[in-house]
Amino acid sequence: MKKRLPFFMLLSVVLLSGANYAQYVVYASHEIYNPGDTVSVIFKNGPGNPSDWIGLYKLGDNPQNPIEYFYVNNTHTPGFPLANGRVTFTAVLSAEGSYWVGFFENNGYTLLGADTFKVSSGQSFISINKYEYEIGEAITVYFKNGPNNAKDWIGIYKNGDIPGTDLSTRWFYVNGTQTSTVGISEGNIGFNPGLNEAGNYWLGFFENDGHTVLDSVGLVVKSTTAVDDNRNDIKTFELKQNYPNPFNPNTIIKYNIPSSSFVEIKVYNSLGQEIVLLVNKEQNAGSYQLDFNASGYTSGIYFFQIKAENFIETKKMILLR
16 A cells, blocks of 8 residues: 655655745745734746635645635635735734645645745844836835844845845945944835836845845836827827737737826726736826736736826726637
8 A cells, every 4th residue: 555645744845856846836925934924925837727726834734724725816715817926814923933835726735836934033024015116116125123233234136146246236224325324123215216127136134234134025127118208299198008909918008198197007807806006106297108918817808997196097908818
């Protein structure tokens, strides 16, 4: 008779023999959390079923007994099918120790990927106000439980860059300037304006002018392109029909801004549920275009909406696979 391994041993096999696969499928946004911190999980390259789900567990617990679970739409009801996204748990992990998260397929217990993390008091920690930004959009970084040195600092690096070998793209001491003054163990700093080049980046919290990484978190900068800067010719707000339409999987959305305004553009599914925030920032007068990539979404009718000052307009687009 074939023996069954205990689940914690199976989990170890997944994490050790398939570490790269697990890392790219699901991972906790931090390796160490303080008791009571909010735990969020990023998942990528999933099967795209509405009933794919992510469970949160104490290390050693079986998949049938999660502390908490969510479907990929971050609710307890299967909804929009997502292959990539983020789930944020509401459970408060007050007990220190080791935990794991599992990504499971279609209401079952087929483990697609897993990651482990720890809960431990007094850990240095950073987080950001969101994880996707437009070019130039301000980035707010929150930190706590730092070593309280005046020269503790936070730097932004391109993915693949190595602190101490490669220069940071941007950096500040914990007082929000490039001149050290007093030690601060908890607070926030702002990079405003934000990054001027699209791409994948990571933020590091470093100790005392050195390159010891206390904590880190990733972010993505997307591109919104100004296509016409002849501002005097633009008299009204306008949201244009996307092109091509129908599309698969990319389409272009163009819009006009007659005066400097805070602009928000969102995409909704046919049920009226928001699926992605494309623009959320102050923009100067001009004509703009952005590329919407619907990879990971299913065929169907979607709506995109612009809000700027008192102007609101919505248009329909069709994704055909």
